[in-house]
Amino acid sequence: MSRQVLRYYAALALRSQRRLPPLLCCAFLLLAGRVGGQQYGDSLGWCAAVLVPVCGWLTRAVLSAEPEAAAAVVAAAAGARAARAAALAVGLGGGLVLGAAGAAFEVAASSAPVGPHAPIGTVVADGLVAVLVGVLAGTAVGALPVRGRAAGTLTLTALSLGLLVASVSPVNAAVRQTFTSSRTDAAASLPWLALLEACALLVLCGAAAVRVERC
Template sequence: MSPLIRYQLALLLRSQRWLPPVLLFVLLIVLGSFGGQQYGDSLGWCAGMLVPACAWLTRTVLTGEPEPARACVAAASGPHRAHLAPLTAALAVNSVLALAGGVFEWLASSPPVGVAHPPLAEIAGHGALSVLVGLLAGTALGALCAPPVLRRPAAAVLTLSGASLALLVAPVSPVNMAVRDVFTSGSRNAATTAPLLPLLAAAVLLALAWTVAVHAAGRAAGRTAGE
């Protein structure tokens, strides 16, 4: 599996198709850093902005391989492994993006002022968990908005945009819950809560999305072989 993942990462880096989603994330993060936000607020913002960026970047990885090359890789290693490799590569790239965004937000923010607050290590830990929720949810969404699950680019873009918005604003969304758990300025004593339930929900969402995507790749390969 490792050679396939390295192959997918090399394809992504050489193509420079990673630039638009990364630049979108940088823009959103920089825009959200103005005004001296508190640590928890900034990390919650980072978690939310990771959703569209990671979804877009995941779709970019999954669509970066030419069709003939994809067919050859699937024939040599099996369609399931061939699709799992770019999914894993996308998760790795998204993890780097999340780490960079989280570190930037922490350095650009300040502790709560004028109110009691938990130790900064606790705020950092809870914020890091919220960032992980955004990472997992965005990666899951990208897996479902790429071939072979969604083949038409227009439908994929509309679904990705609408689902990203829903994950950010829907009260039952794991991303929305995680952001609310670490948003320190919304509390009188700037307290945060560990977003463990949202993290579990995001992990389950990622597992389900990857299962759907890998099985769809297997079915697509079977139909191609039967033609």
């Protein structure tokens, strides 16, 4: 994957107006989730949950932002799979930036747990790992090669909800852990398994994405 192709897709994503709806949706949901006296664990868990559909939306917007003619030229010059991998990398990078901004906002706007609780560093670390899980899982869902805007939107919505509510989902596990991370018995409970599962999910969905021409 060449730097020129990565720069091309990064510039394309920055110029495209398709990135604006997911960014505005993320800002709205983070602000809507603010309530008085919210603690680190609750805030970061909410941020992680929000990032699943938002990063999926953002990734799909990046993957579909390129005109057909331009896509054909880039595929001929760099290879179709390399071009798709570069676009997916840009989508992931955008999700990571969005996750970092959202986590920073939640930490700045929240307070420490009240009463007996696990160390603050552990509480925040739980939340940051959960945020990363949300970014990876959301990017994976957005990378799935579903053709058609309506079908893509329906698939993204259904899978995002599934990842949030299914008990076997790494996102569900990470968010639940973050919500309870302020308990005194949660001192060494970083959701590393959920992070590994989210990485595996992204690898599988990313591999499927680079094997098709366009979504």
